Amino acid sequence: MSALRAIPSPEAIVKTPSQLWNPTKLVCAALAVALVFLVGNPLLRLILISFKTPTGAFTFDNYIEIVSRWRYLVGYRNSLVLGFSVASLCLLFGVPMAWGVSRTDMPGKQLIQLLVLATFVTPPFLGATSWVLLAGPNAGWLNRAYMAIFGTQTGLLNIYSFPGLVFVIAIYSFPYTFVFTKAALDLVSSEMEDAANCLGAGRARATFSITLPLIRPALLGAWIITFLEAVAIISSSIIIALPANINLVSLQLWEFFGYPLRVETAAAYAMPLLLVTLGLVLLQRRILGARGYVALTGKGGERRLIDLGAWRWLLLAYAGLVLTCSLVLPYLVLLQAAFAKAWAQGLSWHNLTFANFYFLLFQHSTAKQAILNTIVYSSAAATLALGLAISIAYIVSRRLVRFGNVLGVFAFAPFVIPGMVLAIGFYASYAPPPFALAGTAAILVLAFVTRFLPIAYSNASAAIRGVNPEMEEAVLILGGSRFVAIRRVVGPLLKRSLLGAWLLVFIPACREVSSALFLYGPNTRTMSVLFFDLTEGGSFEQLAALGVILLCTTLVFVGVGLKSLGRDFMLRKGGSE
């Protein structure tokens, strides 16, 4: 027994020089280097080259150039109007549905939530392509139906228009609004409304003057997120706005990145976008962080569902309509096209073919490679991002080093960098020698890691906050080291939530367009890059087939998540950011 009680000699507790570089500090230093490489350097390069000529001399010309062409300014104007319209439309789509699911006795809630999740994982570029098939002028299915019913010569809808663009982006962004609103509504106790009812307010009055104002911070937060999503989106812009000849910030940046390559001008042109994003994200943090709203303190108070009577069918119909637009119709036409010889000929036996899949999987020169690349890059990025995120989150939450929270700020910083802008920074930093990573798998994976580090970080820190530090202190006091505590206690406890976080990085990485489109090389195409290759020169049928392949790949992983982590694993608020 005496061995158990052995107390080290006093010499053991005198600080030796080696303690200045203990393992914790070494890990911190390594993390700091990684973050500088992934976040700090690209951002710094982006700013620096915006003040340089292609030969490297200092200049303001890039900034003068971006305000000197009307076309460039119009791009900004259009993008702002687009963001405004999309964010507002998302409220219209998402809020009634979230209210219905959270607060009322509307039927079919489980199904609605599942379909919102399905909308969330649908790549916007697939949705946009489907909507071309649905509402393309004249040939689109909806237009043909309209012409057949009313006997007109022209269709009603034209997706290649500004309203069309707004609609297509909003119908795939509203899940953010849904998640934010539902999370806030879930915390409002019925007693808040009961109190208003007692004072003589009717149900509608209580909802509009009590409940909705209570969740105003969440609504504003959702508005900002969807605004930013719309401003930064490139996929739908290429599919809809480019043919419609509407210039946008994203398209303009893409043009600068085409031939002739003008990285410096692109960097300067990206600056206002970066500033707007930064400003709005800070604003959103402040709004959501404001503590004036008692309803959002959670807990306490009974929650009862509002009895809507016959109105619940109307609400259900509305939710059904929105989800029909986001899922049912798009997937119908997508599947039809994927298995059709010619999509416009409709469903019939002699139009049915597997040729599109056969072409992609066995004849196309890069499709197989692209599928493999997508899975490999996304897994690598998810693993790396999560490894970084969990280490940083642990150090920050357990205050293992002083100023550890600086690491946290850096890990979250990419959240304010739109994907295209990040890609420009990466290109400027690592395409030229000495790194010379242009067109390599490494630059894509690293850009993905940076891009999704905030998602990984917010999930990892939420998971770690859920582990009481006393769990580890109990290991320490019994004689185990910090390493033993992490390996034997923290690790096993976090396994489940880390799997969820991994999927939450992997799934968006699989369909990442904006950074991939700026950084890919001839041998490093991903499926989404290939998709845009096929939009030029390929057919809609092959596009649709590729979309189906991409969806199946994603679905396998979402299925794993649903099965092992529960139905709402992607719709929790932590996961949406």
Added chain:
Amino acid sequence: MTKLAIRNVGKDFDGVPAVRDFSLDIAAGAFVSLLGPSGCGKTTMLRMIAGFVAPSRGTIELNGRVLSSPSASLPPEKRGMSMIFQSYAIWPHMTVAENVGFGLKLRHLPASEIRRRVEEVLAVVRLNNLSARYPAELSGGQQQRVALARAVVIQPEILLLDEPLSNLDANLREEMRFEIRRLHDEFKMTTIYVTHDQSEAMVTSDEIVVMNQGGVEQIDNPYALYNRPRTRFVASFIGRTNLLPATRTGEGVDFHGFTIPANRFDHLDDLGPELLFSLRPQSIHIGRSQPSSSATGEFRSQGKVLKRAYFGDRWDYAINPGGDLSVLVSTEPGQQCEVGETVWMTINPRDMVAIMA
């Protein structure tokens, strides 16, 4: 023999002192409580002993060897202590036996030896039939016993307990107080117990350190602490009391409502002219009629009943013996007086404790 010596320990957080000049010697095998309201520094002190927090001033010594000083602090994993946490910190992914055996495993004991000791200690905390269960399948009290078993099985140098009963319901809390004391007596471990609950501290401890605002108010055994509180804080924190200001006037002590001859008190001459006395409500007796004979040195005064409250097992009366004074008196449930009635109060001046500060 002194096991743990804490010498002039202080701790500042961002320049604000959380613990001030704390000194204490703990004998081997003693059960000592740190008692005080939340924010008094008791948990910080415990965490310094455990090694989770390094002191800003002073030293902590175990068996004569320095563990903590402002310049160096031995990490908790090298102190050979064990601790029971407020949340129990039972690892939910390990069974009861795995939880309890963890510390032994870290000490590289052979598997058969671990199994034997785990069984032994589980028998002591009466959990031997639950060793294969996971913590989620246990009740709060059973989880508490797992935490106890896990802490004592390594035969720690010192057992630290941080408000271990605060998450249990009232009945269980009472039971576990005795359980903790029983384990202490069985293993003869030096034990330090942090709590804000005076009855927990009184029931379990040999000695209680009352803390307030980072400083030590009084160190005494439970009996002395209750009957001879030395500070205003201790008098009012341990049990209920009347704090009566008084002025020395020649041959009398004026309580601003009644006056007691000075010769009825002991040791009054050491104190100044302005005095403060603590008088427990149950030390005062009241009656409708004047008591017949005067027992040794007892003092009587008439007073009016201002308020009363019935608690089932007792009555509380607020009595006004004169002036603005209001004295709280606690009586048997059968002792019934009406508000506004005039009653006789009997006080034994020996029950009145002069407070130093």
